[in-house]
Amino acid sequence: MKIRTALVASTAVFLAGAASAETMKIGITQNNVGVDSYQTTYEKAFIAAAEANADVEAVVLDAGGDVARQIAQMEDLIQQEVDAIIIWPTNGEAVIPAVRKAHQAGIPVIVTNSNIAEAGFDFVKSFSGPDNITQGARSAEIMCDKFKEMGIENEAQVVHITGQPGYTTAIERAKGFEDRLPEVCPNVTVVDTQPGDWNREKSQQVMEAFLVKYDDIDGVYAGDDNMGVGALNAAKAAGREGIIFVGATNFAVGYEAMGAGEYWGSIYQSPVDDAEAALKTAIDVLEGKDVPFLNYFDTPKITQDNMGDFTKPVF
Amino acid sequence: MQPGALSKALKSGAIWGFIVLELIFFSVAGEFLSLSDKAFMNWENMLLLLKQSAPIGIIAMGMTMVMVNGNIDLSVGATFAIAAIVLLDSMTWPIFAGLGDWVIPVAWLLALLVGTALGALNGLIVWKTGVDAFIVTLGSMLGYRGVVFMFNGENPTSHLNWTLVDFAEAEFLGLATASWFLLAVTLVIWFLTKHTVHGRNAYAIGDNRDAAVNAGIRVGPHMMINFAIIGFLAALSAVVFYSESGSVNPNDGQLYELWVITAVVLGGTKITGGAGSVIGTFGGVIAIQLLRKGLGHIGADTSTVNLVIGCILIAVLFLDRQLNVKGKEELKV
Numbered sequence: 265m266k267i268r269t270a271l272v273a274s275t276a277v278f279l280a281g282a283a284s285a286e287t288m289k290i291g292i293t294q295n296n297v298g299v300d301s302y303q304t305t306y307e308k309a310f311i312a313a314a315e316a317n318a319d320v321e322a323v324v325l326d327a328g329g330d331v332a333r334q335i336a337q338m339e340d341l342i343q344q345e346v347d348a349i350i351i352w353p354t355n356g357e358a359v360i361p362a363v364r365k366a367h368q369a370g371i372p373v374i375v376t377n378s379n380i381a382e383a384g385f386d387f388v389k390s391f392s393g394p395d396n397i398t399q400g401a402r403s404a405e406i407m408c409d410k411f412k413e414m415g416i417e418n419e420a421q422v423v424h425i426t427g428q429p430g431y432t433t434a435i436e437r438a439k440g441f442e443d444r445l446p447e448v449c450p451n452v453t454v455v456d457t458q459p460g461d462w463n464r465e466k467s468q469q470v471m472e473a474f475l476v477k478y479d480d481i482d483g484v485y486a487g488d489d490n491m492g493v494g495a496l497n498a499a500k501a502a503g504r505e506g507i508i509f510v511g512a513t514n515f516a517v518g519y520e521a522m523g524a525g526e527y528w529g530s531i532y533q534s535p536v537d538d539a540e541a542a543l544k545t546a547i548d549v550l551e552g553k554d555v556p557f558l559n560y561f562d563t564p565k566i567t568q569d570n571m572g573d574f575t576k577p578v579f
Numbered sequence: 580m581q582p583g584a585l586s587k588a589l590k591s592g593a594i595w596g597f598i599v600l601e602l603i604f605f606s607v608a609g610e611f612l613s614l615s616d617k618a619f620m621n622w623e624n625m626l627l628l629l630k631q632s633a634p635i636g637i638i639a640m641g642m643t644m645v646m647v648n649g650n651i652d653l654s655v656g657a658t659f660a661i662a663a664i665v666l667l668d669s670m671t672w673p674i675f676a677g678l679g680d681w682v683i684p685v686a687w688l689l690a691l692l693v694g695t696a697l698g699a700l701n702g703l704i705v706w707k708t709g710v711d712a713f714i715v716t717l718g719s720m721l722g723y724r725g726v727v728f729m730f731n732g733e734n735p736t737s738h739l740n741w742t743l744v745d746f747a748e749a750e751f752l753g754l755a756t757a758s759w760f761l762l763a764v765t766l767v768i769w770f771l772t773k774h775t776v777h778g779r780n781a782y783a784i785g786d787n788r789d790a791a792v793n794a795g796i797r798v799g800p801h802m803m804i805n806f807a808i809i810g811f812l813a814a815l816s817a818v819v820f821y822s823e824s825g826s827v828n829p830n831d832g833q834l835y836e837l838w839v840i841t842a843v844v845l846g847g848t849k850i851t852g853g854a855g856s857v858i859g860t861f862g863g864v865i866a867i868q869l870l871r872k873g874l875g876h877i878g879a880d881t882s883t884v885n886l887v888i889g890c891i892l893i894a895v896l897f898l899d900r901q902l903n904v905k906g907k908e909e910l911k912v
Contacts, residue, residue: 298882325875331831333871335824336631340875343624344617357737357826361744383739 287321288550290314290543291341292350295377296329301578302535306377309539320547331358338362342369348546350374350392360384372549376542379432385557392545393538395560396433399512399531400440402565406529407483407510408449410567414508417449420482423474424457425467425495427487434459437487437512452483460491467494475502483508489518489530496527514566519576522568529567532574537561593898594846594862597891598869605873612877619876626753628868633757634659636864637816638835639842640768641809643860646843647772648805649785649852650705650712655813655839657723658697659832662814663821664730666690667738680742691814697723698810702803712802720836727829737826747823760819764812769857781805785852841888842867845895 297307307324314322323346327334334354341349342365349366351373353359360383366373367387375391411417424441427434438457445452455478460467467486474481475498484499484507486492492511499507511518514530521527541561548555566574602620609619617624638655645652669675669689675682701719705712730736747756754762772778784791784798792798821827846863848855867888874884 323878329828329830331824331826331828332634332820336872337875339627339631340872343621343627344613344876355735355737355824355826355828357735357739358824358828360739361748361823361825364744365748381737381739 287319288348288547289321289323289344289346290348290350290546290550291323291325291344291346292376292542293325293327293334293337293341293352295327295334295352295354297326305578306535306539309536310543313540313543317543317547320543322543327354329354331355334359335362338366342366342371346371348372348374348389348550350376350542350546351380352376353378353380356380357383360387363387372546374542374546374549376545377538388557389549390545390555390557390559392542392559392561394533394563395558396436397440398560399533399563400437400442401444402440402531402563403437403485403510403512403529404441404444405448406565406567407485407508408445408452410508410510410528411449411452411483416482418451420449420452421455421478421480422452422483422485423471423478423481424454425460425470425484425486425491426457427459427491428461429459434462434487441485455481460486460494462488462490464490464494464497467491468498471495471498472502475499475504481507483510486511488513489515489527492527492530493517493521496521500526514574514577515579516577519566519571519574522566522571525568527568529565531563532566532577533563535578537563591847591856591859593895594859594866597845597895598862598866601866601869601873605869605876608877609873619873624872626755626758628865628872629758629761630755631872632864632868633761634816634820635835635838635842635867636761636861637764637819638809638813639839639846639860639864640764640857641805641812642839642843643846643848643855643857644768644772644781644805645712645809646840646848646850647781647785647852647855648802649788650802650805651716651840651850652698652701652712652806652809653716653836654697654701654719654723655809656832656835657720657727658694658810658813659817659835660727660827660829661697661723662690662694662817663827663831664727664736665693666818666821667736667825667827668730670738670740680740683740683743683746687818690818691811694814694817695807695811698813699803699807701810702806705806706799706803724833731829735826735828739825743822744825747819757819757823760815764815765857765861768808772857777801777804782853785849785854787853838867841892845892847899 292310294307295303297303311322311324314320323341325337327337331354338349339362349371351359351363353375356379360380363373363380363384364387372389373387375388377393379391379393380388407422408417411420426438442454445454456474458470460470471494484495486495489511492509496509509527511530514532518527518530538561545555545559605619642652666686669686670682675685678685701716704715749756751759772781780796780801783794783796784801788798842863843860844850845866846859848860870888871884874887
């Protein structure tokens with residue numbers, strides 16, 4: 265018995281030794297863990313995914329929202345000669361020179377969650393994150409499918425509340441929605457579009473104005489659930505029923521409103537998927553696989569019908 | 580040996596002893612815990628350390644002057660952000676469009692001027708109103724930060740100029756541009772405190788303000804000059820740092836005042852004024868950056884770094900107090 269355990273143990277040691285000979289050292293510098301639960305969950309998921317993979321050793325760093333510290337962490341990772349660096353930029357432009365330094369040192373850089381500015385694209389191997397155009401398009405499909413189910417796909421009128429003007433995420437989601445809706449439901453009209461600035465109160469005010477202005481509103485598309493719930497509150501206060509609310513980035517408030525039957529659907533964006541996709545992208549780059557420059561992870565549709573398949577978002 | 584000489588030597592040497600301790604600890608722990616094959620005490624790594632110390636270090640030199648004076652400046656982080664915005668934004672102003680890359684020195688000068696003016700404004704208020712510097716600069720910390728947010732809302736202010744980045748990333752005699760600035764500032768402020776009338780007055784005022792007034796030192800203008808110096812250095816720190824990064828978030832520089840004060844206190848400057856040294860502050864700055872870097876090297880997370888620095892700060896002040904008590908006891912004998 266003893267001999268056998270010893271054998272097993274020594275084999276295990278040997279295997280571990282063989283594995284570590286070709287482990288990939290991957291460093292990550294995150295934006296600000298702890299500022300919201302999306303980022304906290306992301307870090308936990310990243311560490312778990314790295315530990316589950318025997319070929320990966322991860323150096324997990326957090327910039328605490330401080331650009332100076334993130335740049336110092338980039339320099340440290342370059343100095344430690346890691347094989348690849350994943351960066352969640354604290355500022356899409358401020359980190360470009362640091363990213364260039366890594367590029368010049370021959371270390372591939374993967375940007376995660378939110379992309380750096382275009383001036384830095386030459387120094388980056390791949391961006392891993394959500395595809396906001398697809399998210400917008402899927403929201404359009406969710407809304408159209410619901411209208412068809414209700415039999416109003418030829419007369420429905422929709423209002424659109426966008427995110428903060430100038431933000432890439434806001435622009436891309438709006439574009440995805442506005443391009444896709446006429447393709448799937450050509451007779452649905454978008455009667456008005458106003459920015460809600462990612463803010464629930466602002467969105468509620470915008471919706472209040474819409475409700476006064478338009479007697480017939482069948483659907484509301486909001487750039488994220490936070491704004492979607494703001495609009496929902498406005499409709500509830502005005503006593504207007506039967507409006508189909510569709511959002512994006514499913515928040516806990518949106519999930520709860522869906523559970524209560526007041527909110528129709530959204531797009532599920534999981535920090536766990538986000539983290540795992542970033543690590544996977546880095547590994548693929550190191551293994552020499554062909555990785556698209558914009559490497560999106562899947563953000564599925566979630567509606568009242570299938571919400572049981574998803575856990576409630578933590579944020 | 581004179582009574583108290585040992586404790587005095589211990590006090591001024593404490594920070595360097597602590598740095599040696601950190602180096603040994605991280606070198607040994609790094610062997611077991613670090614994923615890096617490189618030793619922590621690597622020459623390149625130490626050079627990088629000096630460079631990364633620059634943003635906090637440059638401001639800390641000015642803070643030493645102000646704290647020796649018996650004052651404090653909490654607004655340095657906000658001044659840092661304003662100077663950064665002036666630097667990056669002024670490069671895009673249409674009136675400078677014809678200058679080409681000569682806009683860089685102009686932008687530097689503007690940022691430094693603004694920083695100096697903001698510091699001098701603090702000093703003027705402290706001088707003319709007689710309100711405690713802590714309160715005045717607490718107010719200006721909030722006020723200056725408000726200005727930062729008024730300028731561009733929540734959005735970052737950006738201007739990437741590769742000529743500037745190349746200059747900031749350049750190395751001369753193995754040292755990065757930022758390291759040279761840190762060393763030069765340390766040297767100048769050291770000279771100022773040790774070998775000029777202004778510097779000696781700073782200690783006199785901090786030790787006993789009434790006595791200094793009676794000795795004919797013009798305390799108000801003196802303090803204002805020191806506030807202008809720290810404002811200038813906060814701007815210089817921003818100029819050096821943002822030359823290399825090209826974009827400033829509206830909350831950049833937040834908590835810098837606390838890191839700077841921590842470094843100064845670790846370096847042995849008395850928070851009540853009258854005692855302190857620029858060389859000690861330099862040690863304090865290095866000690867903090869070493870701790871940040873070292874804990875990152877062995878895989879500890881950011882929150883651990885803050886916890887450890889907090890504990891050490893209290894330990895250092897306690898040690899300082901104990902040594903002072905001993906010195907006095909020996910005098911009695």
